[in-house]
Amino acid sequence: MADQSQSKIIEDNPIGDGLDTLRTSFSLTCEDKGLSYLSDSLDQLGQKDLQNLAIPFLVSLWTLPASGLLLSKTGRGPLQDDLLRLICAVASDDFGFDCIKPLLSAALADKPDDALIWNQVYHAIAESTPPPKAVASSLQQTSSLTITSQYRKQVDDILERELGPIVAGLKIASKAVFEKCTGGSNPIFRIEEGWQGWPKNADPDGVFGWLADLSDKLAVLAEDQTPIPSRQRRPLVNPNKHIESHVGKRGLSVGFVDEPKSRKDPIRPQILVPGELRSNRFADNALEAWLDLGRYARNVFATQNTRRFTLGFTICGSFMRVWEFDRLGGIASEEFNINKEGLVFVFTILGFLWMNGEELGFDPTIRTENGQQVIKIKRNGSTERLIIDEIIKRADRIAGRATTCWKAHHEEEPQRPLVIKDSWQYPEDDEGEFLREATSRNIVNVSRYYYHETIYINGKNDIQYGIRKGLDTRGARDYRPERLTSSPNTSSCTNHKVQRLSSQTSITSPRRKRPRLAPLTKVGSSASPNRVHRRVILRDYGKPIYEASSLAALLSALEGCIDGHESLYKVGILHRDISIYNLMINEDNENPSWPSFLIDLDLAIEGVAEEGLVVGTRAFMAIGVLYGETHTFMHDLESFFWVLFWLCIHYNGPGKHVGQTEFHTWNHETGGKLADLKKGMVSDEGDFIRMAEKNFTPYYQPLVIWANKLRRKVFPDGKRWKWKNLELYSSMREILREAQEDPTVLGVY
Structure with a gap:
C-alpha cells in the first residue's frame, strides 16, 4: 500500500476514544503504585501490569475500522490479523515488553498522534514476529486465526446443520431422555434448581467431573433411543489442564474423545469436540474463554489433517455456547443457561456423543482402509486408489486457504510419488485448471499436473452451504468484547475485509490467473465471503x-x-x-x-x-x-x-x-x-x-x-x-x- 493510501485510511478512521481504556487503566495503575502519570512510569511496571494494560488496548485497536483496512507489512492480509497474533504473543509468559512500550507511550501522550500510534503498532508486530517458517508461501499468505461472528439464535441452529439425517431422531431422543431426567422420586434435573450435583461456584475441576458423570448417565438413559450404534465417547480432561489466562482467570481445557481410557493426550488427533471451562460467567468473552477455545480448535485442525471443520463449546459458570470453526473463521450460538434450559443441554451433549466422523468435520473422501489413508479419484474414465504415505505440510491456523499437502502414490505404482494438495480457495480461483494447461505445454522443471477436482460432500462444495448449511451470519454480533467499546451504540465493523494491494481493474485476459488476497466483498457489502474445497494432485515430489x-x-x-x-x-x-x-x-x-x-x-x-x-x-x-x-x-x-x-x-x-x-x-x-x-x-x-x-x-x-x-x-x-x-x-x-x-x-x- 502506498504511504498516501495508508495516511488516508488513518485520517478517515480516527482512533478517537479507543484510547480511553488504556489511559484510564494506566491512571488507576499509577495511582495504586504511587507512580506519576507519565509514560516513563511504564519502565517501573511488572509484566502482569503491562499485560493488563496492553491486551485490552490491543483488542480495542483490533476492533477499530482502521485495523481491518490497513494492510499487514507482509502485504498478505489486514493489519487486524497481525494484531490478533500480537495479542496472543503478549499473553504469553515469555513476551518481551520492550517492543511494545513505544506503542503504549505514544497512546499515553498528552496529544496522541494517530499516525504515530499505528506506526508503533507496525513496529511492535515486526519486533515480536519470528522469521518466516519453512512453509509454502501459499500457506503463509492466507492462514490466520479469526473468529468472525457470534450467531444470536438457539444452540440447535448450529448443531442441526451438522447433524443432518440424525437430527430428527436426536430431537425425539433428547425429549425422551430429558423426561427421564426430570422424572422419578430423585430426578437429576429439577426445573427450579437445575442439574443435580452441579458444583458450587462452578469450579472447572468440579464441572468436568460433573460433566463426565452426567454424560455417562445420559448415554445410559438414551440406550433405547439411539438412532445409530452407540460409541464409547466421553469427555476427557486435557492433561495440561490448568491454564492461567493473561487476565489471571483459571480455566480447564476438555474435549470429547472416543475411548478415553486408552488415550491419554487429547491434544493428539483423537480430540473430537474441544471445550473450555471457566468458573466465571463473565469469562465468556473474546479475551478469555473464546480466545482459548480458538487456540484449542486451531490445535485440532493442525493435528488432524482431514478436518474440514470442528465443533466446540465453552461453559462459563453455568452458561454454555456451541461453536463451529471452519476456514472462514468461527461462529457461536447465543449463550444458554445449562441449569435453566436442560432440554437444550441434553440435545447438545447427545449430539456430541452420537455424531459420526463426517458430522464432526472429518473429510469423508479420505478413508482409512487396512490401516492406510486412501483417496479414490475418477481419472481418464477409471477409478484410481491413491495411498497417502505421509503428511508434508498442514496449515496451523484456522481461517484461510488452509493448504494441506500429502505425499502419496498410486496403489499400482508405489515407486512413483504424487503430491496431493487440498486447499480452500475463493470460488473464482481454480489452480488445478491453470496447472493442467501449463503442463500440457511440455514445460520442464515445473511440478507436473496429474489430476484436480472440486470436493463435493452431499452435493455441496463450499463453506456457506456445505458446512454452515446456509446459516446467515451477516447480521451477527461481531467477535469483540463489548466492555471495550466506547458506547453501547458504537457500530461494529462486521465486514472488515482485506483490501487489495493495488487496483485490479482493466483486466482483459480471460485466462489470466488473478491472485486473491481477500474475498471480493467490500466493506459494507451484504455478500458473505465463501471458500470452495479444491484438490490438486501433482506428479513431482521433492x-x-x-x-x-x-x-x-x-x-x-x-x-x-x-x-x-x-x-x-x-x-x-x-x-x-x-x-x-x-x-x-x-x-x-x-x-x-x-x-x-x-x-x-x-x-x-x-x-x-x-x-x-x-x-x-x-x-x-x-x-x-x-x-x-x-x-x-x-x-x-x-x-x-x-x-x-x-x-x-x-x-x-x-x-x-x-x-x-x-x-x-x-x-x-x-x-x-x-x-x-x-x-x-x-x-x-x-x-x-x-x-x-x-x-x-x-x-x-x-x-x-x-x-x-x-x-x-x-x-x-x-x-x-x-x-x-x-x-x-x-x-x-x-x-x-x-x-x-x-x-x-x-x-x-
Missing part, C-alpha cells in the same frame, strides 16, 4: 532447496529452477513468487520426479501482469516490484538472486536454520523502505562483499565470490536493469555452473 545435501547440489538445483522458469516464460506464463519455499530439489535416484523444479503457480499469470500490483514473498521480491513496477521475468530472475542471498545468511548447512538475523525485518518492511535497503546493499561491490563476508554463515562462505558474480549480472554497475534482457537467463546459469566446479564449493557437504 524437498525444499534449503535442504540440499551440498553446496554443489544447491547450485545445480538453482540452475534447474531457472530453466523451469524460462520454460514457463516461453509459453507465456510468469511465476511471480520465487522463494526458498517454491524451489524444490530431488536427490533420490529412485524418484522419477524432476531433479529440481518450481512449485506453486498460485500467483502465476498468463500474459502481462497488472501494473502496480505487488505480489510474491516479501523477502525475495525484486526491488522494482517493491517500487510498484509491472512484474516481468526480469524481476523473477532478481528474486533467484535474493533466494541465494537469504539462504547464505539464514542456513548453516542442509536444513539448518540459524534463527533470527537482522534481515528478518525484511518480512515486515514497507515496500519502498525494503526496496531502498536492497538497492543500497547491491550498489557497491566492496560494500556487498564486506557485508557478505560478515553475514554469510560458515557453511556458505565459499559462495561469497559467486553471489557477488551473480550480483554483477543481476545489477550491472550496481544498478537495476531498465530493459528486458532474455540473455540474463543463460548468464545466471553459466555462473551457477562455474560455481559448481569451484574446489572450495565442492569440498562443502
Whole structure:
C-alpha cells in the first residue's frame, strides 16, 4: 500500500476514544503504585501490569475500522490479523515488553498522534514476529486465526446443520431422555434448581467431573433411543489442564474423545469436540474463554489433517455456547443457561456423543482402509486408489486457504510419488485448471499436473452451504468484547475485509490467473465471503532447496529452477513468487520426479501482469516490484538472486536454520523502505562483499565470490536493469555452473 493510501485510511478512521481504556487503566495503575502519570512510569511496571494494560488496548485497536483496512507489512492480509497474533504473543509468559512500550507511550501522550500510534503498532508486530517458517508461501499468505461472528439464535441452529439425517431422531431422543431426567422420586434435573450435583461456584475441576458423570448417565438413559450404534465417547480432561489466562482467570481445557481410557493426550488427533471451562460467567468473552477455545480448535485442525471443520463449546459458570470453526473463521450460538434450559443441554451433549466422523468435520473422501489413508479419484474414465504415505505440510491456523499437502502414490505404482494438495480457495480461483494447461505445454522443471477436482460432500462444495448449511451470519454480533467499546451504540465493523494491494481493474485476459488476497466483498457489502474445497494432485515430489545435501547440489538445483522458469516464460506464463519455499530439489535416484523444479503457480499469470500490483514473498521480491513496477521475468530472475542471498545468511548447512538475523525485518518492511535497503546493499561491490563476508554463515562462505558474480549480472554497475534482457537467463546459469566446479564449493557437504 502506498504511504498516501495508508495516511488516508488513518485520517478517515480516527482512533478517537479507543484510547480511553488504556489511559484510564494506566491512571488507576499509577495511582495504586504511587507512580506519576507519565509514560516513563511504564519502565517501573511488572509484566502482569503491562499485560493488563496492553491486551485490552490491543483488542480495542483490533476492533477499530482502521485495523481491518490497513494492510499487514507482509502485504498478505489486514493489519487486524497481525494484531490478533500480537495479542496472543503478549499473553504469553515469555513476551518481551520492550517492543511494545513505544506503542503504549505514544497512546499515553498528552496529544496522541494517530499516525504515530499505528506506526508503533507496525513496529511492535515486526519486533515480536519470528522469521518466516519453512512453509509454502501459499500457506503463509492466507492462514490466520479469526473468529468472525457470534450467531444470536438457539444452540440447535448450529448443531442441526451438522447433524443432518440424525437430527430428527436426536430431537425425539433428547425429549425422551430429558423426561427421564426430570422424572422419578430423585430426578437429576429439577426445573427450579437445575442439574443435580452441579458444583458450587462452578469450579472447572468440579464441572468436568460433573460433566463426565452426567454424560455417562445420559448415554445410559438414551440406550433405547439411539438412532445409530452407540460409541464409547466421553469427555476427557486435557492433561495440561490448568491454564492461567493473561487476565489471571483459571480455566480447564476438555474435549470429547472416543475411548478415553486408552488415550491419554487429547491434544493428539483423537480430540473430537474441544471445550473450555471457566468458573466465571463473565469469562465468556473474546479475551478469555473464546480466545482459548480458538487456540484449542486451531490445535485440532493442525493435528488432524482431514478436518474440514470442528465443533466446540465453552461453559462459563453455568452458561454454555456451541461453536463451529471452519476456514472462514468461527461462529457461536447465543449463550444458554445449562441449569435453566436442560432440554437444550441434553440435545447438545447427545449430539456430541452420537455424531459420526463426517458430522464432526472429518473429510469423508479420505478413508482409512487396512490401516492406510486412501483417496479414490475418477481419472481418464477409471477409478484410481491413491495411498497417502505421509503428511508434508498442514496449515496451523484456522481461517484461510488452509493448504494441506500429502505425499502419496498410486496403489499400482508405489515407486512413483504424487503430491496431493487440498486447499480452500475463493470460488473464482481454480489452480488445478491453470496447472493442467501449463503442463500440457511440455514445460520442464515445473511440478507436473496429474489430476484436480472440486470436493463435493452431499452435493455441496463450499463453506456457506456445505458446512454452515446456509446459516446467515451477516447480521451477527461481531467477535469483540463489548466492555471495550466506547458506547453501547458504537457500530461494529462486521465486514472488515482485506483490501487489495493495488487496483485490479482493466483486466482483459480471460485466462489470466488473478491472485486473491481477500474475498471480493467490500466493506459494507451484504455478500458473505465463501471458500470452495479444491484438490490438486501433482506428479513431482521433492524437498525444499534449503535442504540440499551440498553446496554443489544447491547450485545445480538453482540452475534447474531457472530453466523451469524460462520454460514457463516461453509459453507465456510468469511465476511471480520465487522463494526458498517454491524451489524444490530431488536427490533420490529412485524418484522419477524432476531433479529440481518450481512449485506453486498460485500467483502465476498468463500474459502481462497488472501494473502496480505487488505480489510474491516479501523477502525475495525484486526491488522494482517493491517500487510498484509491472512484474516481468526480469524481476523473477532478481528474486533467484535474493533466494541465494537469504539462504547464505539464514542456513548453516542442509536444513539448518540459524534463527533470527537482522534481515528478518525484511518480512515486515514497507515496500519502498525494503526496496531502498536492497538497492543500497547491491550498489557497491566492496560494500556487498564486506557485508557478505560478515553475514554469510560458515557453511556458505565459499559462495561469497559467486553471489557477488551473480550480483554483477543481476545489477550491472550496481544498478537495476531498465530493459528486458532474455540473455540474463543463460548468464545466471553459466555462473551457477562455474560455481559448481569451484574446489572450495565442492569440498562443502
